[in-house]
Amino acid sequence: MTNLADTDIWYVSVRLPRGTRVTYTFTRDEDLNAAATSFDSAAHLAGRTVDQYNPKTIRYPAPDWPSPWGRTVSLLDLAPTDPQAGRSGRDGASQTTVHELRSSALGRSARVYAYLPPGPAPSELTPLVVLFDGWELANIGAVLAVFDNLIAAGTVPPFVAVMPEPGEHRMVDFSFSDD
Incomplete structure (x- = not known):
């Protein structure tokens, strides 16, 4: 992300195809290429937060089944409709x-x-x-x-x-x- 000069605003622009659906979180700046002995992955994952300005979030189903990205993640959804709509079932359903x-x-x-x-x-x-x-x-x-x-x-x-x-x-x- 890039800091907008003289502000506390950070931004990034990414071109994505229509229909993209991904989750994301924010975390502090870390050197992900650091040697395994010096990188604390648990602290890194614990430091992730959802986008407070995005009302679309996904909460993982059970406390003992956390996502590597955090218990709750933000959703970027450029898909045109409900993801299950349009499931075609040829000769019966999958x-x-x-x-x-x-x-x-x-x-x-x-x-x-x-x-x-x-x-x-x-x-x-x-x-x-x-x-x-x-x-x-x-x-x-x-x-x-x-x-x-x-x-x-x-x-x-x-x-x-x-x-x-x-x-x-x-x-x-x-x-x-x-x-």
Whole structure:
């Protein structure tokens, strides 16, 4: 962000495509390239705040399931309508289920979202897509409607999507963790 000279106003301009939907928070200036031993990620995440001038906020579903970006985040929503509107259901509706899977490698359980396409039951030949941040994708990103619409348009073949939710373990899991 850039400070407007002689004021307490900070600004940034970013060109985004129509239909963009993202969450954001603010935090103090940190050197994110600092060595792991000198960067306090917990303090960094705890220091994040929502945009007090944006009435659109998302509150994460449970206290034990925090977002890496904060318990409450601001929403920038350039999407034209409700994200679930327009879900086409070809030969029936798609299904999304949530599972709690135990990982012996991680030593804990993880929530995993599973998307099954509309139409006949998938087979072992059905393509698999793996994406991270399941709750965010399903509830903020409108990815389920995107999946349905891509399949209905024939842009992609029907596929199964598996979307693990790392929750509060995201920083460790995605920082070259051996586990």
